[in-house]
Amino acid sequence: MGTTGTVTLKDLAAALELSPSTVSRVLNDPDEGSSRWASAETVARIHRLANELNYSRNPHAASLRTSRSNMVGVIAPSLQDYVFASIYEGIARQASTRGYYSIVSSSHDDEQRRRALTDQILDRHVAGLIFGDAHLDSPGFFADFAKRGVPYLLVSRRLPGELSVTCDDYAGGRIAAEHLLGTGRTSFGVLAGQAGASTAQDRVAGFIDALTEAGIPDSRITAIYTNFDAVSGREAMAGILDIAGVPEAVFATNDFAAIGATGLLRERGLRVPEDVLMCGFNDTPLAEGVNLTSVRSPMEQMGERSMAMLADLADGKQLESEALMPEIVARASTRR
Incomplete structure (x- = not known):
């Protein structure tokens, strides 16, 4: 028994000859029948003794003691x-x-x-x-x-x-580039996403590095950073068209940006994939629904x-x- 006369977690563990962490995890599990922390028999023993001794857990007090x-x-x-x-x-x-x-x-x-x-x-x-x-x-x-x-x-x-x-976003960018290079395309637009996010920076870096290694000059690559949503994809796509004309292929660092860009291309009288190839990133369910090639992230x-x-x-x-x-x-x- 604890010094205050109340039954403590340590008391239960000693009586059951178990570690306090095992007893704690079993008693804290919202599914009392769960055996993920111990055998079903041991789980039953822990709950039975806790009930017999009127053990009462105080979550607030426990968190204050252990931080x-x-x-x-x-x-x-x-x-x-x-x-x-x-x-x-x-x-x-x-x-x-x-x-x-x-x-x-x-x-x-x-x-x-x-x-x-x-x-x-x-x-x-x-x-x-x-x-x-x-x-x-x-x-x-x-x-x-x-x-x-x-x-x-x-x-x-x-x-x-x-x-x-x-x-591995850098590897994902390279995978996208290798796929698009395999189609024979030689000019590229990049819907780069949010500049401060490593996901955007790494995907773009991997994509551009792979293109450079394949001999694609910088003048054939146009990247614009905006954000990861469909509206930002439209904005970035419009910017690429205004700056460099129509690219043969586009890599978007997010599926939603790719879908937004596809809508903008359609409004400009351009077709995917007949006029412009489009590749997204993450492979969300929506990508499959609209037949969008995408780099699947886990x-x-x-x-x-x-x-x-x-x-x-x-x-x-x-x-x-x-x-x-x-x-x-x-x-x-x-x-x-």
Whole structure:
């Protein structure tokens, strides 16, 4: 018994001859019949003894004692973004498997909002945070955050020196270039996306490097940075047409930008793929619906790995960043 006369988690673990972490995870699991932490027999023993001894868990007190709970905070660039929604599906699924639950908020890619949300989430004594809205031009936030001693990592977007789980976006850009080069095209437009996001920078870098190595001169490549949505794709496509004329092929760093650009081309009397080939990125369900060739990124797997790594970080493990490989899914928009 604890010094106050109440039954503690440590008391239960000692009586059952189990580790406190195992007992804690079983009792904190929302599915009491779950055997993911121990055998079904052991789970039943833990719950039976807890009931017999009138064990009562106080989540707030526990979080104050340990500065940690079984809650994980996730900050997304946008809750309307299909890509991050898919990533979050993976996070939530893995969180449940690991005995955590997650909450998600959107920073709208605004650093001040991210700072405010982070403070609010930390007030709830979370076990850790996953950030999906990192910007290459604002690394100072994470340097400051690291001093707080709370486990965290980045997902989807990377920053030098920060632990992250991403798609290998540079490789994805090269894959797109190699696919379009294989069609014999020699002039290219690039709907580059958001300039401050590593996803955009790395995909564009991989794409242009592959073209350069194939002998395509800079004068045959026009890239415009806007954002990742359909409206931005239209704007960037219009800019490319105004600056360089009609390219033979277009690479968009996001499927939605590619779809917006396709609409703009149609309004200008141009056809995909007859006049312009179009390749997107991420391979969202909408890409398949409109026969858009796209580089498939492992969105849900990124979420699963980021949550698994965060749980390992909370357990004190040393980890390295991971970049998961993409693949091309060829459809009608790039057929010769």
